[in-house]
Amino acid sequence: MRARLLGTLGPLLALIAACLFFAMRSDRFLTADNLSIVLQQVMVVGVIAIGQTLVILTAGVDLSCGMVMSLGGIVMTKLAVEQQVPVAVAIAAGIAATALFGAINGLLVTHLRLPPFIVTLGTLNIAFAITQLYSNAQTVTDVPAGLTTLGNAFQLGGSSVVYGALIMLALYAVAAFALSQTAAGRHVYAVGNNPEGARLTGIATQRVLLGVYLLAGVCYGLAALLSVARTGVGDPNAGQAENLEAITAVVVGGTSLFGGRGFVLSSLVGALIVGVFRNGLTLMGVSSVYQMLVSGVLVILAVATDQFSRRLAQRGGGET
C-alpha cells in the first residue's frame, strides 16, 4: 500500500513543490489569472492523456494520439467551413474519424496481435499523411463560432476560466469514476496486470482492449474540439507536440508503463506539471531548452519511482 501511495502522491507533491518554487521566483505566477492560463494551456494534452492513460493501463502505448487528434480537428473544421455542414454534425464527424483510428489501432493489436508500439507508429504516419493531404497543408481559418465556443471564458473570482478547461475536468471525473467504480474499469486494470490471468477468469480481453483503443480515439476527437476552440483554427500541424507530451503526462503522473496500475487523475497532475514548468520558466526568463531538460529528468524520475515501488511491493509479499 505504501508503495502505491508513493507512486501516486509523489507527482502531486512534485507539482506543489514546483508551484511553490515558481511562486518564490516570480510574483506573477501564483495569480488566479496566470493559473487559469496554465489550465487552458494543458486542456488539450489533458484530454488526450485520458485516452493515453487507458491504453497505458493495458500495458500498451498509443504513439498516434497527437496526429489522430490533428486529423479530427481538420475533419471538423473543413466540413464546417467548406461544406457548410452544421457544427454539431461536423464535430460528430471529427470524433467519428478519430474513433475510427482508435478502432483500427485496437483491431490491429487484438486480431493481428501486433505490439501496440509498432501499430500506433504506423497509424501515426498514416494519420499525419491523411491530415496533410486532406488539408493541403493549409490551416483552416474562419471557423464558425459554434466550433470555438469552448474557447470562450467566463468570469470566476477575478479571473476568466475557459469552458474547455471545465470540460477537461468533467471528463477526468467521468474517467476516474468509470475506472474505479465499474466492472469495465476493473477489467482494464486486470487485462493490463495479467492478460492471461484475466482471460482465464472469464474477462473478454479482446473486447476490453478494443474498447480501450476505441475510447482513446474518442478522447482524441474531444481533444481536437478543444484544440480548435483554443486556437480558433483547424491546424494540420497541431498535435505534433501533444503526441509525446501526452505520454509524458501519463508517465510523469505515475501510471506504470508496464500496465495494470495507476490512476487517471494522475495524468492530469502530470499534464499540469509540464504546463507549470513551461509557464514558470518563461516567467523566470529561462530558455526553453531547460524545459526539455526538466521534462526528461521528470520522466526518468517517474519511471524509476515506479520500478522502485514495484520492487518494494514484491518484497512486501505479493501485493503489486
Add this chain to the structure above:
Amino acid sequence: MILRAVHVFALIGLSSVAAAQQPVIGLITKTSTNPFFVKMREGAEAAAKTSGARLISGSGKNDGDNVGQVTALENMIAAGAKVILITPNDSKAIVPSISKARAKGILVIALDSPTDPVNASDALFATDNYRAGTLIGRYARAALGAKVARIATIDLFPGHPVGAQRHNGFLKGFGLRAPEAAVNTLGTASDVVCMADSYGDQTRGQTAMENCLQKNPDINVVYTINEPSAAGAYKALKAKGKEKSVILVSVDGGCQGVRDVASGAIAATAQQYPVKMAELGVAAGMAFIRTGKKPSGYTDTGVSLIAATKVRGVESKDVTTGIELCFGRK
C-alpha cells in the same frame, strides 16, 4: 498487325531516346506539403519545362527528416540527374551524401537553407534571413514612434540558424545591439522583456505569447519567427484585449500571412520568394549542363517588406503586391 506493333515499338523507342536526351534536374525539398515548398516545386517544374529539362522531385517526410532526403538523393543519382537542387532538413547530416553526388560530377545547389559548412554545396540561393529580420525590426521601431519599447520575441527553437538570423536581424533593425549574421545563438537586449519558443507552429506560438503576457502585460512589440506562430500570438493578444496596442511583425510572406497583414492582425511581414530560388536553381543547372560552368557562393533571392500601413523611412510593398507574389492558397 505486325506493322502496328513495329509502329508502336518505334514510337516507344523514339520517345525514350528523346527522354534520354532531355537533361534531368532533381529537386529535393524539406517536405512535400508545406506550401512554401509546393510553390518552389511548381516554379522549378515550370522553369524546367521552358528550358527543355526534365524535373524529378522528392522530399523528406517531415521537417527535419534527413534520411528521406538522402534516399531521394540516391534515387536521383541513379535516375541520371546532372543537377540536384536541395533544401536541406539537416544542414550537417546531408553533407556526406552531397559530397558523394558531387564526386560523381553532379552539381548540387542548396536552396533556402545552407549546408554546414556552406561550401559543402556548389552554391546557395536563399533568402537573407538576417535582412528579413532587419526589415521588420526597422518597421517596428518606426511604427512604435517615441514610445518605450517592451519587446517579446517568439522564436523557433534553440540552435537553428534561420531562427537566430531572423531574431538577431530584428534586434539590429530595431536599433538594438545584436549578434552578427553568422551567430547561431539568440541575442538579448534590455528592451526585450520576454523570449519564448514556438517551434514555428500556431498552438505553441499562442502558448508562448500567453506566458510572455503573464510575465509582462505591457509588451508593445512582438517579433515572431513565422506567420503561423504570429497567428497564435495574435490570438493570445486578442484574448487579453491587446491586439490593437501591440505591433506584431513576422517573416515569410505566405498568402495566409499576407491576408493577416491585410486584416491588421500582423503589422508587417518580410516576404521571401521560393519561386525565385527554384528559377535561379534551374537556370544555373541548365548553364552547367550546357557549358559546364558552375555557379558559386551565395545568391540573395530577395526579400520584401509587406505592410498595410506605410511608415516613414521604411520602404514597403502593399498588400495587393504581397498577394500577387505570395505562396500558398491565394
